[in-house]
Amino acid sequence: MGDPHSATFASEPLPPVGIGDRVRTWWVIIRTALAERMAYRGDFALGTLMRFLPIITQIFLWGAIFDAVQTADQGGADSSLRIGGYNFPEMVAYFLLTMVARAFSSMPGLATGIANQVRQGEIKKYLIQPIDLVGFLLLTRIAHKLAYYTVAIGPFALVFFLCRGYFTDGLPPAHVLIAFVGSLVMGFLIGFFLEAAIGMISFWTLEINSLLLIFMLFSFFLSGHMFPLTLLPDSIGWLVNLLPLKYLAFFPAAIFLRKIPDEELAGELILEAAWLAFFIIACRWMYARGVRRYSGYGG
Amino acid sequence: MGAELLIPNRSQADDSRRLTGTLAASRAAEKTPAGSWAAETRRYLRVFLTFARNSLIRDMTFRADFLFHCISSVAWTLMNVGFYLLVFRFTMMIGPDTGWGRDEFFLFLATVWFINSLVQAFFIPNANEFSELIRTGGLDFALLKPIDTQFLISFRRVEWSSLSNFAVGLLIAGISLHGLATRAESPVYLTPLTLSLYLFFVGCGVAIMYSLMISLAATSVWLGRNQSLYDFWFYITNFSRYPMEIYNTPWGRPLLGLFTFVIPVLVVVNVPARILARPLNPRADWEWQLAVWAVIATGLCLIASRWVFRQSLKSYRSASS
Numbered sequence: 001m002g003d004p005h006s007a008t009f010a011s012e013p014l015p016p017v018g019i020g021d022r023v024r025t026w027w028v029i030i031r032t033a034l035a036e037r038m039a040y041r042g043d044f045a046l047g048t049l050m051r052f053l054p055i056i057t058q059i060f061l062w063g064a065i066f067d068a069v070q071t072a073d074q075g076g077a078d079s080s081l082r083i084g085g086y087n088f089p090e091m092v093a094y095f096l097l098t099m100v101a102r103a104f105s106s107m108p109g110l111a112t113g114i115a116n117q118v119r120q121g122e123i124k125k126y127l128i129q130p131i132d133l134v135g136f137l138l139l140t141r142i143a144h145k146l147a148y149y150t151v152a153i154g155p156f157a158l159v160f161f162l163c164r165g166y167f168t169d170g171l172p173p174a175h176v177l178i179a180f181v182g183s184l185v186m187g188f189l190i191g192f193f194l195e196a197a198i199g200m201i202s203f204w205t206l207e208i209n210s211l212l213l214i215f216m217l218f219s220f221f222l223s224g225h226m227f228p229l230t231l232l233p234d235s236i237g238w239l240v241n242l243l244p245l246k247y248l249a250f251f252p253a254a255i256f257l258r259k260i261p262d263e264e265l266a267g268e269l270i271l272e273a274a275w276l277a278f279f280i281i282a283c284r285w286m287y288a289r290g291v292r293r294y295s296g297y298g299g
Numbered sequence: 300m301g302a303e304l305l306i307p308n309r310s311q312a313d314d315s316r317r318l319t320g321t322l323a324a325s326r327a328a329e330k331t332p333a334g335s336w337a338a339e340t341r342r343y344l345r346v347f348l349t350f351a352r353n354s355l356i357r358d359m360t361f362r363a364d365f366l367f368h369c370i371s372s373v374a375w376t377l378m379n380v381g382f383y384l385l386v387f388r389f390t391m392m393i394g395p396d397t398g399w400g401r402d403e404f405f406l407f408l409a410t411v412w413f414i415n416s417l418v419q420a421f422f423i424p425n426a427n428e429f430s431e432l433i434r435t436g437g438l439d440f441a442l443l444k445p446i447d448t449q450f451l452i453s454f455r456r457v458e459w460s461s462l463s464n465f466a467v468g469l470l471i472a473g474i475s476l477h478g479l480a481t482r483a484e485s486p487v488y489l490t491p492l493t494l495s496l497y498l499f500f501v502g503c504g505v506a507i508m509y510s511l512m513i514s515l516a517a518t519s520v521w522l523g524r525n526q527s528l529y530d531f532w533f534y535i536t537n538f539s540r541y542p543m544e545i546y547n548t549p550w551g552r553p554l555l556g557l558f559t560f561v562i563p564v565l566v567v568v569n570v571p572a573r574i575l576a577r578p579l580n581p582r583a584d585w586e587w588q589l590a591v592w593a594v595i596a597t598g599l600c601l602i603a604s605r606w607v608f609r610q611s612l613k614s615y616r617s618a619s620s
Contacts, residue, residue: 053534056554057541064394064545065386071395083389213371221378231385 017130025131026139033143038151048148049155055095062091084231090257092166094228096159097253102225103152104184105191105248107141114199115208123294134196134287141192172258179265183252186272190247193279200283203290224250230259244275346446347454354457368460376412376467383408397544402478403576404542405471410572411540412468413501418508419461425453426516433519436617449608453513472575479576487578496579500571500590503597507567508536510604517604517611539564542572559589563596 066088070081081087086094114137117123126133171177198215202208220226223245232240240246251272254260260268358365383404386393393399399407429452432438441451479487515532538546538558543565546555558565570593573586 047530050530050534054537057537060545060548060551061393061541063548064397064542065390068392068395068397069390072391210367210371214374217371217374217378221382226382227385231389233385233388 029136029139030143030146033140034147037144037147045151045155048152049158052099052155052159055099055159058095059092063088066091084228085259086228086230086257089166089168091228092163093257094253096163096166097256098225098249100156101184101187101249101252103148103156104145104252105187105223107191107195110137110141110192110195111199111202111208111212113137114196115202115206118202118290118294119206123291127291127294134283137196138192145188169258172256175262176255176258176265179269180252180255182269183247183255183272186269186276187247187249187252190244190272190276190279193276193283194244197279197283197286200286200290203286203293219245219248222246223248224253228254230254244279247272247275343446343450346450350455351457355459358459365460369463372461373463373467376464379408380405380471393542394544394547397542398577399542399544402475402482403572405475406479406576407542407568407572409468409472409475410501410504410568410575412464412471414504414508414567415536416461416464416468417505418512419464420458422453422509422512423461424456424458426512428452428456429513429516430519433611433615438615439617442612448612449513449605453509476575485578487576489575490579493574493579497571497575500574500593503593504567504571506597507563507600510600511535511562511564514604514607517608520611520614535562536564536567539567539569543569559592563593563600566593566596 066081066083069083073081083091114133123133126136172180198208198212201211205211222229222240222243225248229237229240229246229250251268255265387401387404391400393404429438432441432452441448444451476489480489512532538554543555543559546552546558546565555565566589570590574590
């Protein structure tokens, strides 16, 4: 779009695109998307705050469960009780941290957006202009996320401040924090490329709503959004642990709460990076195959 | 024009003719001096049945889509069942000495799904469309119809696929009731009295949810657009999905008060589920008081939502043409 080379005709050899030009293009895309998002910041902040409401009921539910188990066990309060490896404050901290993880990894409208563009023929524009669809979407998404964080940081800070008592161990040491941030960033990228890959399926099927509903169903329960995955019985737990869905919510929270032993941390992060690489390749490959199949439906 | 409004998405000539016929007949009935209360009720019932039939015909036009909707909503429900089964691997009860053991709690959940599926089938599509009608000015046509506007707006569409969760609820309620009746320690039996009380209070619950929904939808008159309507509704009613005992902590008591007396979503599921989950006698005083309050709250909510709806119509200025 903002690329100065878009006016060049194909008959002349294209001059090589410098990195400076590329960065300038990216910057224009990010700025536009940012402005678009900031237009409705009031609605945005309110929406973010409201999204914490289900957490409140979760906290009360788990509070009641912990109370019941403690009373049944020894008829007295005992903070050492653990369910799935989590005591009550950790459980609350876990749900708050998965909110942060989801703020990174959730991609509302990404797959449906791609499917709509394929169905309506808008994808043509990426085939003609010297802009890469996946790259463009990624940049827009980064801008949307940045806009989201600038607005959402207020509600998040408020809720974390109110709930600081549940973080009994305080901040984890530096290397855990770095791993936590790394897992958040990779969670964002895995979320992006995973959902973009689902969107690419629309090159073959045109309609992906049904598929997306199934994906959302599994992602909601098996990403750890609903409960820590360590609660699962071993018979299914091992399988869920093999799935990449855990990187969308469970994994970053587990790192922060030091549920992943230090010696396994590096290995787990490398595994996550491998999954990320897999999804990047899958998404790219599907896009390349899809474009070859594409026949320009709609306008 | 009328047909367009009543069948907003597809022009099925058959349906519209049938519907126009019904409306014409009902208009005729209105003019007869015998337009007594019973005749009026019959008229509204006939119009409603026409709406329900039209919706079913429309749903059956896209059978695969319909089937998929059923499957996916049942899948969500089953995942929830899985989650609570998981929870009951760790605890015998939700909250100490609250009586919400596994069978009782699943009866509670079944009640949640009964009420939710009814609300989703009958009211959510209509409330969404109401907001849209206000935004586009399509409400003009509804106002012209010779029938109560709130009735017309509230019952026009029925999403039959949402009732699949009702079936799941029946299944789970059946299993839990069987479990309660056959357990060795203090079994609970279903009696005609408890069942009729249960049905009555489920009805009250649905009415409260309806009032909340239609009031929220009516606010789009003032807000212009109400996109997060469904979100807001979901977040508020989320509080009603758990036994009220879990809010009985120093922190939770303000919420308990707010959602029992100001926005009475807590009585929606709690009152009927409690009736079925325990023997009718003996009960604590507060349980009877809560049940009475549920009836009063239902009345108040219906009156309040009627008032809000009327007010919103007064402020309505037709949009676009």
